Amino acid sequence: MDFDPQVDQLIECFNTLFLESLNTELVRGDGEPIYLPADADYPHHRIIFAHGFFASALHEIAHWCVAGPKRRQLEDFGYWYKPDGRTEEEQAEFERVEVSPQAYEWILTVSxxxxxxxxxDNLSQGLGASDSFKEAVLNRVHQLLDNGMNPRLKALSEALRTLYAVEPLSVDQFQLESYSCAS
Structure with missing residues (x-):
């Protein structure tokens, strides 16, 4: 695995914003990603992302940004998750619940x-992201840009844009023709 120095920058950026204010830290993991709320053994909520991958960190952060206060008290936010090998019906449900997280992730990625x-996230079935899913994610991104982001997403987006010298976000930066699908 190649070392990505921006991962450490992302961890520092996130933890500077949210460790003290929301008792949440971003942690590089060795295995599958997971969100763990604070407990008697560990005083901070932890977003543990997979294998030091920048994209995994952004995806897990996006789920955290979507989750409300009650869900942030539950392991993995209490979300349903069936791993690789979902049926078409299960994949449709996966896509339904992933619209906002992937819209948030897209904003953070561009930031x-x-x-x-x-x-x-269904490699063994060969089911890539459907066109309707991609359209729904794009529409959600445009809604967020037009109507405003929640405070956590906005703060991190602004911090990332400052860190990486990225121009202010606009709907023109988010087009389906510009982005590919990873199955």
Whole structure:
């Protein structure tokens, strides 16, 4: 695995914003990603992302940004998740619940000056992100840009744009023709 120095920058940026204010830290993990709320053994909520991958960190942060206060008290925010190997019906449900997280991830990815890839997260079935899913994510991004982002997403987007010298976000930066699908 190649070392990405921007991962450490992202961890520092996130933790500077949210460790003290929301008792949440971003942690490089060795295995599968997971969100763990604070407990008797560990005083901080932890967003643990997979294998030091920048994109995994942004995806897990996006889920955290979507989750409300009650969900942030639950392991993995209490979300349903069925791993790789979902049926078409299960994949449709996955896409339904992933619209906002992937829209948030797209915003954070562009804020960091990187290229976003849709994730269908179902490699063994060969089901990539559907066109309707990509359209729904794009529409959600446009809604967020037009109507305003929640405070956590906005603060991190602004911090990333400052860190990576990225211009202010506009709807023109978010077009389906510009982005690919990672199955």
């Amino acid at each position: 960091a000056g990187r290229k976003f890839h849709f994730s269908a």
